Amino acid sequence: MFIETRFCGPDGSGNGGYVAGLLAGHVAADTVTVTLRLPPPLAVPLSVTPEDDFGNSVRLWHGEQLVAEALAGAIVVPPVPPVPYEAALEAAEKFRTTESHPFPRCFVCGPESDGLRLEPGPVGDGTVASPWTPAEAPSPETIWAALDCPGGWAFDPAGRPAVLGTMTAQVTALPEAGEHCVVMGLARSREGRKLHAATAAYGADGRLLGRAEQIWIEIDPDRFRT
Template structure:
């Protein structure tokens, strides 16, 4: 498996959702749980090993370093419901006023990425612990891109400005792919907190309200100096 350098979250590390989505593609089920053990490296060849006969448990390695694990998962709770696209546009304006982005070059939500080079999601508040972002894909997204879109809004539901956090575990299910330029809405919900561990949920909806993907996540707050923020 190879993660191109442009798909980073923190500088020098892959975006967690995108890396998880690539690895999830090696598991032959529609719902997959990915646990990230170390920041996924960029621009080098990574080994994927199969830990069972059916391929329902795989691991990602950088030499002898275990980077991530993926296995068949399940989601038992309802998805975060959507808001109208126009409300997501208004929420994006709130996001733009926030000047304390921990990873401004993030492939998913980095404001310093050019349109087309990054997803440029802008998850702004629409309720207590609920964020929404408009998303009009440039090009035709694949499943790993939908996993990426499902990533960062979970952190922003906890207002991650000035408090960097990284994805620890993500269980996601992708049920459809948006068309190029489709007016999608991406939702994020803050479920609960246990010290530095935060539980979130995300969902992506198409222009007609159909559910394209959903995720349950665990985020970990980190020392800002770890990634040079």
């Protein structure tokens, strides 16, 4: 596996959702749980090793360092419901007024990136929404990426940044290029520095594209300061 530099989250490391989606592609399951053990390194060869004979579990390595683990998972709660595309557009305006962005070059939500440029703004208590119109037909790992950052923004990470720790996701459909999609994020609960979030993506006709349950970990704001 190889993560190109444009697919970063924090500077110098891969976007958690995108990396998780790449690794999930090696698991023979519709729903996959990925746990990130280290910041995924960029632009270096990484190896994927099977952990069983059935394709239900794999690990990602950088040399002898364990970067991530993926295994067949399950989601038993309903997905975050969508808001209309017009409401997501209004929410994006609020995102643009955010005073600071912890990871401005993030592939998914960074205002200085050439990536998805999602703008998850508030639409309710602990709920955010972002419009998304993919320029080209997305791959499954791109859907995983889109399902990443709105979960973190549901907790307003500008003051206290957080990074993705664990993500259980399923991709159910792929949108077309130019389709008006909506990506939702919901803050479920907090346990100290551990944040539980949920995300979901919907197509223009309201069909579910994918959904995720996540655990985020708050970090020292100086750790990735640029």
